[in-house]
Every structure is written in C-alpha cells, then in structure tokens.
Amino acid sequence: MKTRTTHKAVLAAAVATAALGFTAAAFAQASDTVGGTTTDTTSAGNVNGGGMPQIQQQGDISYVSGGVGSDESAALKRAEHQWPLALRFTGPGADYLADVHVRIVGPHDADVLKADARGPYMLVKLPPGRYTVHARYKDDDETREVTVGKKAGARADFHWNTQ
Numbered sequence: 001m002k003t004r005t006t007h008k009a010v011l012a013a014a015v016a017t018a019a020l021g022f023t024a025a026a027f028a029q030a031s032d033t034v035g036g037t038t039t040d041t042t043s044a045g046n047v048n049g050g051g052m053p054q055i056q057q058q059g060d061i062s063y064v065s066g067g068v069g070s071d072e073s074a075a076l077k078r079a080e081h082q083w084p085l086a087l088r089f090t091g092p093g094a095d096y097l098a099d100v101h102v103r104i105v106g107p108h109d110a111d112v113l114k115a116d117a118r119g120p121y122m123l124v125k126l127p128p129g130r131y132t133v134h135a136r137y138k139d140d141d142e143t144r145e146v147t148v149g150k151k152a153g154a155r156a157d158f159h160w161n162t163q
Contacts, residue, residue: 051075058113061104061126067119068098076121083123084148086155087133096120097160101136138162 051071055064067073073096080086089097097120104113106129113124117135126148133144135158144156
C-alpha cells in the first residue's frame, strides 16, 4: 500500500512539473515582445541576435532603439531595410545622441507611439500612412513629417546643435 501511494505522489509531481513547463512555454509564446521582456533592455542573450537590442511593444506598434555600442549600431543599421520607419538622432559634430523623447502622431492627431530612444537609432513598425514624428532632446523639439509606405524605407533624421 505504501509503494502505491509513493508511486501516485511521484506521478502527481511529474504531471504538475510538466504542466508548469507547458504553461511557461505558452506564456512565452503569447507575449507581445519578441526577443525578451520589455524590462530587459540589453542585447545580452537576446534571441534577435547579432547585437540587436530588445524589440519593445507599445499597443500594436513594435519598435527597437539603441546603437550606443558598435555591435548594436551595426545591427540596427543592417535591420533598417526591414522596418517601415528608421529614425536617427545626432548632435554637434555628428555625435550620436541617446535619451531622445519620441512621439509619433498618426491620422486625426492620435498618438501612435511615445517612447524614449536608448541610442541614436530607433526602428518602428507602423502601418502605411502619414505620420508626424516629434523628437525632443533636452529642451529642444524637432518635428518631421513622414510617409510610411507598404515597403520599408521611410526615414527621418534629427540633428541638434546643443550639447
């Protein structure tokens, strides 16, 4: 009798462990973020690979920003042609900038994305349409009108002469 109870306990533990594993896998697949969590902003261990920063999700919009290090910078430059909109932020002497506040406004003045660029490059997946990109570095605002087509390739460069 004791052996039968022990076997049942072992079987129950194995079933619970397997169920927990399936639940974790299903949760990972259901996540809106590709390449990791939105709180992990490093590229270490990123399934995007090649130094690409973590892809973030805000509503239906995916975006990635970074490029401070040479690996991230090269990865973002290579990926530009796969994203509908590429943004670049530079300062005096073509210095690359980070911590740029980005707001993308779509049709009917609706905010589509509000995010901070973690480096000089930001790639954004937007549906085709006309958008206004507002970028603020320190206290200086710049605005660009962009048209995103069905194919990737829209680009907006922002340059500030302030330090």
